[in-house]
Amino acid sequence: MQDPTPNPFASFPPATPSAPLRVVVADDNPVVRAGLTALLSGRADIAVVAEAADGRAAWEAAHQHRPDVVLLDVRMPGVDGISALPYLVQIAPVLMLTYSRESGIVQEALRRGAGGYLVHGEFTADQLVDAVRDIKEGRPHFTPTAAGALLAQLRQGRPGSPLPEGLGGATAHGNGSPTPGATTISAENLSQVQPDMGQSSSGWTGGRPPAVDRSRFQLSAREAEIMDLIASGMTNQQIAATCFISEKTVKNHINRIFAKLHSTSRSEAAAKWLGTAPDPSPRGLR
The missing domain is CATH 3.40.50.2300 (Response regulator)
Structure with missing residues (x-):
């Protein structure tokens, strides 16, 4: 016997996934x-x-x-x-x-x-x-x-x-x-917009800053690529997926990178790589 109670949701179309x-x-x-x-x-x-x-x-x-x-x-x-x-x-x-x-x-x-x-x-x-x-x-x-x-x-x-x-x-x-x-x-x-547009109140004048001299770190091409990804905030898993290598290989590269940059953390290595690390004082060099 058919249920006489109507389905109140029968006329609603199925939900469609939202566009990405x-x-x-x-x-x-x-x-x-x-x-x-x-x-x-x-x-x-x-x-x-x-x-x-x-x-x-x-x-x-x-x-x-x-x-x-x-x-x-x-x-x-x-x-x-x-x-x-x-x-x-x-x-x-x-x-x-x-x-x-x-x-x-x-x-x-x-x-x-x-x-x-x-x-x-x-x-x-x-x-x-x-x-x-x-x-x-x-x-x-x-x-x-x-x-x-x-x-x-x-x-x-x-x-x-x-x-x-x-x-x-x-x-x-x-x-x-x-x-x-x-x-x-x-x-x-x-x-027609040029990067050297007039200086604003903030001091921004456009253009690119002097390039950081990274040759002194003596990183290989693969190590430099991985260091860029570290500086962008990626995890080892994300770096591995991006470079199509294993996480173990990523860790090996990072160990060598840290040794060459004389760093013990990702943030310290990134600061040196990006040229934002403070210059060591003469006292700190002794």
């Missing part, structure tokens, strides 16, 4: 790009739709793919991340993901619209994934160095000076549409 969060990764280091792409693409709800090696390529990728989040490095050849940032935030929320930890650069990135700022070596893989998800929803993330710079800016209580002509003043809506009255962006006028 779409990400553009912009970094001039191909090893870091590959590592980030592998890390993020391993999550079911995240898809890396494009990679870029400089600011202009990042804008072109974002313009084409309309991602949910852009991960952006600071120091890149051609158009650097700080110069491209005001253009990118008109398309999608931007999370700075960089080795640059200078207070002035952090403050400039936030002033130009970055939704968060992560310094390599100061976050875990899970923290990065959480940050990417949260930036899409407007929840900012900062690693300790960036948080300290933000706190210093708040304590100063001084508003920033106006941006150079044609930059800033535009924020992104949830649908990626620019704010009314915002600068109209095209590949042509972005190509």
Whole structure:
């Protein structure tokens, strides 16, 4: 006998899985790009739709793919991340993901619209994934160095000076549409942005800093690749997956790297590799 009681949920369609969060990764280091792409693409709800090696390529990728989040490095050849940032935030929320930890650069990135700022070596893989998800929803993330710079800016209580002509003043809506009255962006006028644009109140002048002399560490090509991934915050398991080697091999490489860098921890090795370790005092050399 048929049950006369109607099913109140019969007319509801089955739930469909939500679309993955779409990400553009912009970094001039191909090893870091590959590592980030592998890390993020391993999550079911995240898809890396494009990679870029400089600011202009990042804008072109974002313009084409309309991602949910852009991960952006600071120091890149051609158009650097700080110069491209005001253009990118008109398309999608931007999370700075960089080795640059200078207070002035952090403050400039936030002033130009970055939704968060992560310094390599100061976050875990899970923290990065959480940050990417949260930036899409407007929840900012900062690693300790960036948080300290933000706190210093708040304590100063001084508003920033106006941006150079044609930059800033535009924020992104949830649908990626620019704010009314915002600068109209095209590949042509972005190509005219130079990394040596006028100095701002933060002291950022664009361009690349003097390169760290890493030859003195005498790392092999594979060791240098692994050291880049260590500095980006990857675990041994993630490095092994990225480099297609075993975790035991990774550990052997790290032991040799630490010996060559005269380091006893990942953070100490990363600081020396990135050139952010303090110079030893004469007293410390005795």
